[in-house]
Amino acid sequence: MISVAIVEDDQEIRTVIEQYLDRREEFECSLAFGSVEEFLEQVSEENCPDQVLMDIGLPGMSGISGIRLIKERFPELDVVMLTVYQDAHKIFDSLRAGASGYLVKNTPLREIGESLKLLHQGGAPMSPQIARKVIEYFSGTGPSPPGSPLSPREKEIVIGLVDGLSYKMIADRMSISPETVRFHIKNIYAKLHVHSKAEVIAKSLRGEI
Secondary structure, eight states: EEEEEESSSSSHHHHHHHHHHHSSSTEEEEEEEEEEHHHHOOOOTTTSSSSSOSSOOSSOOOOHHHHHHHHOOTTTTTEEEEOOOOOHHHHHHHHHHHHHHEEETTSOHHHHHHHHHHHHTTTOBBBBHHHHHHHHOOOOSSOTTTTTTOOHHHHHHHHHHHHHOOOHHHHHHHHHEEEHHHHHHHHHHHHTTSSHHHHHHHHHHHHHH
């Protein structure tokens, strides 16, 4: 079972998502807050969830600033943005701060659930609108930026990460083993001097690889 917390100041939205997830046997959603401050006050190692769905435009601390504090305290916790914002600046900042996914608020509840399951499997879920913006900045069919340290195969793996695929799904797409994918990802991290999928995606969004 995947435990999910919600940080959303709109009580109606918060309640609808909480009730939907609680009705699904794959999820447990017993933590819901109206601000980052409330989350940090009430969540500890003992009740820390697996994932957090979080808005950006929150009262007090913004969701993007909140990611950094939450990840500092709970490094293994996955944070997915659920927001009305679709501009590249917010996407970049969220991913740089440590977000594992980015969904827009008009995403149907069923797709939110599927996205959280994908995240649990190692993917990085993004709404189609966000994925299109990613493609505008990063295309595997085009040449690598000048000075890119990545090989064509490593670049293809980055595309899989941007597409929100798990290691197994990338392996299936490329007809290689998951172990080979993990080997390449270690090399990608080393070449790019990063430590997470989110950082790789952020670099791809900025056209740096």
